[in-house]
Amino acid sequence: VQRSLVLVKPDGVRRGLSGEILRRIEAKGYTLAAVELRTATPEILAEHYAEHEGKPFYGPLVEFMLSGPVLAVVIEGQRCIEGFRSLAGATDPTVAAPGTIRGDLGRDWGLAVQQNLVHGSDSEESAAREIGIWFNDLA
Numbered sequence: 001v002q003r004s005l006v007l008v009k010p011d012g013v014r015r016g017l018s019g020e021i022l023r024r025i026e027a028k029g030y031t032l033a034a035v036e037l038r039t040a041t042p043e044i045l046a047e048h049y050a051e052h053e054g055k056p057f058y059g060p061l062v063e064f065m066l067s068g069p070v071l072a073v074v075i076e077g078q079r080c081i082e083g084f085r086s087l088a089g090a091t092d093p094t095v096a097a098p099g100t101i102r103g104d105l106g107r108d109w110g111l112a113v114q115q116n117l118v119h120g121s122d123s124e125e126s127a128a129r130e131i132g133i134w135f136n137d138l139a
């Protein structure tokens, strides 16, 4: 069965939406294999966001991800990688579809980084890689 790494980003934790986001994941039928409130580090984020290094939003993105704790979650379920990304909605919360986490709960504060509440792995390869980054013992 497939696994995916989900993060409730600092904006979601700060706004008290961790429970609502976990509720939606469980309501969809996915299992929570691991849940941990973590404070990211520059090292973890450099690995996690390696593909974005050098992009204009990379600095602000890392700064945002260090601005408060994140909820690191491993979810499990049939095709949960693609399924969670559809649950999350489009990257930009201002255009994410209603019914999605970002569409229903996301706000656009006009900041340098999309503060879009959640992250979800985008492939089996990134899921394995990201689970290893956030949960050494589950890799």
Ligand code: ATP
Pocket: 057, 061, 090, 091, 112, 113, 114, 115, 116, 118, 119, 120, 121, 122
């Ligand atoms: P995630 O990987 O977090 O689930 P995503 O796959 O929809 O989101 P990516 O393209 O992987 O988005 O970008 C990672 C994160 O970087 C985004 O979720 C967002 O927070 C930020 N980001 C991406 N593109 C931009 C942009 N053009 N301007 C500002 N921030 C951005």
